[in-house]
Amino acid sequence: MTERDGGRPRSYREAGVDIEQGARAVSRIRDAVRSTYRPEVLGDIGGFGGMFAPRTEGMVEPVLVSGTDGVGTKLKLAQLLDTHDTVGIDLVAMCANDILVSGAEPLFFLDYIAIGTLVPERVESIVAGIAEGCRQAGCALVGGEMAEHPGVMAPDDYDLSGFCVGMVDRPRIIDGSGIEPGDVILGLASSGLHSNGFSLVRAVLVDGHEDELGLARVDLGGATLGEALLAPTRIYVKSVLGLVRAGVHVRGMAHITGGGITENLNRVLPEGTAARVVRDAWPRPRVFDVVAEAARIETDELYRTFNMGIGFALVLPAAEAPGAAAALRAAGERVFEIGEIVQGDGEVVYA
Numbered sequence: 307m308t309e310r311d312g313g314r315p316r317s318y319r320e321a322g323v324d325i326e327q328g329a330r331a332v333s334r335i336r337d338a339v340r341s342t343y344r345p346e347v348l349g350d351i352g353g354f355g356g357m358f359a360p361r362t363e364g365m366v367e368p369v370l371v372s373g374t375d376g377v378g379t380k381l382k383l384a385q386l387l388d389t390h391d392t393v394g395i396d397l398v399a400m401c402a403n404d405i406l407v408s409g410a411e412p413l414f415f416l417d418y419i420a421i422g423t424l425v426p427e428r429v430e431s432i433v434a435g436i437a438e439g440c441r442q443a444g445c446a447l448v449g450g451e452m453a454e455h456p457g458v459m460a461p462d463d464y465d466l467s468g469f470c471v472g473m474v475d476r477p478r479i480i481d482g483s484g485i486e487p488g489d490v491i492l493g494l495a496s497s498g499l500h501s502n503g504f505s506l507v508r509a510v511l512v513d514g515h516e517d518e519l520g521l522a523r524v525d526l527g528g529a530t531l532g533e534a535l536l537a538p539t540r541i542y543v544k545s546v547l548g549l550v551r552a553g554v555h556v557r558g559m560a561h562i563t564g565g566g567i568t569e570n571l572n573r574v575l576p577e578g579t580a581a582r583v584v585r586d587a588w589p590r591p592r593v594f595d596v597v598a599e600a601a602r603i604e605t606d607e608l609y610r611t612f613n614m615g616i617g618f619a620l621v622l623p624a625a626e627a628p629g630a631a632a633a634l635r636a637a638g639e640r641v642f643e644i645g646e647i648v649q650g651d652g653e654v655v656y657a
Contacts, residue, residue: 327424331452334430338437342447346413356448358414360473367476371410375400376467380504383512383535385462387519390428392538393466394435395442396501399539401470402443403561403618406543407574409480409550410472412445418467419452422459432466435538442541445470480550482558482574482621489557489647490627491571491581494545495640496617498537498593502564503612507535510600526592534593542618545637549620554630558621562613568654569610571619580650581621584657588642590615609656621647 332352339351348357362368377396384393394417402412417436419429429452440447459465499507511531512519519532526534550556558574560567571581585605594614601608608614622630624646631641645657 327426331424331426331429334426335433335437338430338434339447342415342437342440342445344413344444344446347446347448353449356414356416358446358448358471360413362473365473365475368473369410369476369479371405371408371472371474372470373401373404373472374467374469375404376465377501378504379508380501380536381465382508383504383532385464386512386516387532387536389532389536390431391435391438392536394432394437395439395538395541397436397466397468398439398443398445398470399541400501400563401468402439402445402472402541402543403539404563405470405472406546407480407559407561408474409478409547409556409559410474411547412443412470412472412543414446414448414471415440415443416448416469417450418469419450419464420455420459420466421452421464422455423461424452424454428464432464436468439538439541443470443543445472478550480556480559483576484557485574485576485579485621485647486557487579487647487649488624489621490624490643491583491645491647492620492622492627492631492634493588493616493642493644494542494618494620494634495540495588495642496562496591496613496615497540498534498591499597500539500563500613500617503597504535506601506611507597511535511597523596525596531596534596537593540617542639545634545639546618546620548637549630549633552633554622554626554633556620556622556630560619562617562619564611566609566612566614567616567619568606571654572652574621575647575652577652578649579647580652581645581654582648582657583645583654585609585614587644588615606656616642616644619644
C-alpha cells in the first residue's frame, strides 16, 4: 500500500483474503473428497450445491435423519501440536454416530471450515481427516465451505462444523420406545476422550504444561499425552448397522458424548424405566485415570463429563445380547455387557 491511498487496502488480498490460496486449497483436497463418493453422488467438487440421489428400493417410508456438530475446544490442542489430520475424523464421528442412534445410514456429509489465514497445506490435512471419517462412516463428502476470517480469528486459528444426512425406513426407526426391564445394555469401547470435556482437560493437563505433551508416558503405555488426547473419535456406523441389518432386535441406542453415560443413555429410556450401569464391567482406558488425577473431581462428575471408555451403547433383549456381542466383536468392536434396564424414573444409576 502507498501513502497516496492512505494505507487502505486496494484488493481483497490486501484486506487479508487470498482467493488464489483458496483455489490452491480446493485443488489439493479434490482427490480426498472424491475418495468418499458413493454411486448416488451427482456432480463433482466445486458446485454450488452437493447433489445426492438416494436409493429407496425396499423401503416402506424413507425418513431423512440429520445431525450437525463441531469438534469443540479439542481444536485448540490440535493447533498447539500442529496436528490437523485427526480432528476431521472427530467432526464426522460426532455427526454420523448421532444419526446412527435412530438406525439411520449416513448418506452424505458437508463441512464448514472457518480459518484465520488460509494455508492450503493445513486445509488439505484437515479435509484429509474429514474424508477419512466419511470413508469410515460410509458417507459421501458432497460439499463444504472454507471461509477466511482475517481480523476476526487469529491467523493460525480455525473452527470446524459439520452436517450429516442419513436415511432409515420408518418402520425400522430405533427410538427406545420398546425398551423394558430385563433388557441388557451393551457398551462399545471408545478410542479415548473422543471430543468432549476438553475445556476441563486443557485447564488441568495442557495450559502451563505444553512442553510435556510430546513426552512418552509410562502411565499411557508409552504414548505421549498429546497422542492420547488427540486420538480421534471412533465411528461405530458399519458395525452397528451390520448388526441391525442382520435382524437383531436393538431397542435403543445412545452415542456417549458430552454428559457421559449419565446424561446420554437416559435420553432413550421410556417412562417407568431406568438404566443400571456397573462401572467395573469394562476396563477404563488409562487416559481417564490421568485426567481424573489431574482434575481431582468426584467419580460421579467424571461420568457426567467424559465417556469413561464407552463411546456407544445398545439396549436389546437379554436373549439376544450374547449373539449381538459376538457379532460386534467380529466386526472389530470391543464389547462389554455394562448393565441392564430396571424399573425407575428415567435415570442412569450406577452399581
